[in-house]
Amino acid sequence: MIGDVVARPGRMAVLERIQDLREQHSIDLAVMNAENVAGGFSITPSLADELFSAGIDVMTSGNHIFDKREVIPYIERNSRLLRPANYPPNSPGKGMWVGEVKGVGVAVLNLIGRVFMGPADDPFRAADDLIAAIPPDVKIRLVDIHAEATSEKAAMGWYLDGRVSAVVGTHTHVQTADERILTEGTAFLTDLGMTGSYAGVIGMDRHDVITRFTSAVYKRADHSTGTVRICAALIDIDEETGRAREISRLSLPHEQ
Numbered sequence: 001m002i003g004d005v006v007a008r009p010g011r012m013a014v015l016e017r018i019q020d021l022r023e024q025h026s027i028d029l030a031v032m033n034a035e036n037v038a039g040g041f042s043i044t045p046s047l048a049d050e051l052f053s054a055g056i057d058v059m060t061s062g063n064h065i066f067d068k069r070e071v072i073p074y075i076e077r078n079s080r081l082l083r084p085a086n087y088p089p090n091s092p093g094k095g096m097w098v099g100e101v102k103g104v105g106v107a108v109l110n111l112i113g114r115v116f117m118g119p120a121d122d123p124f125r126a127a128d129d130l131i132a133a134i135p136p137d138v139k140i141r142l143v144d145i146h147a148e149a150t151s152e153k154a155a156m157g158w159y160l161d162g163r164v165s166a167v168v169g170t171h172t173h174v175q176t177a178d179e180r181i182l183t184e185g186t187a188f189l190t191d192l193g194m195t196g197s198y199a200g201v202i203g204m205d206r207h208d209v210i211t212r213f214t215s216a217v218y219k220r221a222d223h224s225t226g227t228v229r230i231c232a233a234l235i236d237i238d239e240e241t242g243r244a245r246e247i248s249r250l251s252l253p254h255e256q
Helices: 008-026 046-056 071-077 121-133 150-160 206-214
Strands: 032-034 057-058 095-100 104-112 140-147 166-170 186-187 194-197 228-237 244-254
Touching: 008 228, 032 046, 032 228, 046 071, 046 206, 057 104, 104 121, 104 186, 121 140, 121 150, 121 228, 150 166, 150 244, 186 228, 194 244, 206 228
Parallel strands: 032 057, 104 140, 140 166, 166 186
Antiparallel strands: 095 104, 194 228, 228 244
């Protein structure tokens, strides 16, 4: 699972490396968070198609998913691009994808936190509803919890322990070092981290961001360039039980 892919630097890193990574690590399913792909804000249909064609199987998102209005009709017709499931029921798109990978049933769930975030329904209740809707023979279940507070992500991990294969966090753009298998077999990582330029502030131009913190007059930040890294997690899951066997972090330099 690949952390928040930010703007062109992150996008190009994924496009150029995804096939090599799939082969090197024998990856059966590649999931990435796509809410920052287009200049740091949302994703466009053409960029989504390009990433799917390159080797990404499913994309999750978060609070920026609808910043580009052209994504609305696209997300309605493409079930592999997800929005948070606990958005209001009339929101475009879906919060869960269920399909098959090499004949094995897989579900990918997308949730958004509520602490320090915009309005959303209860992600814990939404998770219960989603899990109840998954066919019982679909054992492999991956959850992206897009949230600001580490405590909310950790709570979700323990709440779903034993009911899903993995709970990983996104949104902060800072990879954490707490990957582990929880008591009942769920892999957990508080935040996957960012795939993009580390020459700025969480993928955005550092001068623009500093101005926002130090002045009452500022513009929307552009994305930064240079010093690109790919941050992700590799998760090995038992196909019969859905329990995670291993989770390991990736933080790879990428030259462009």
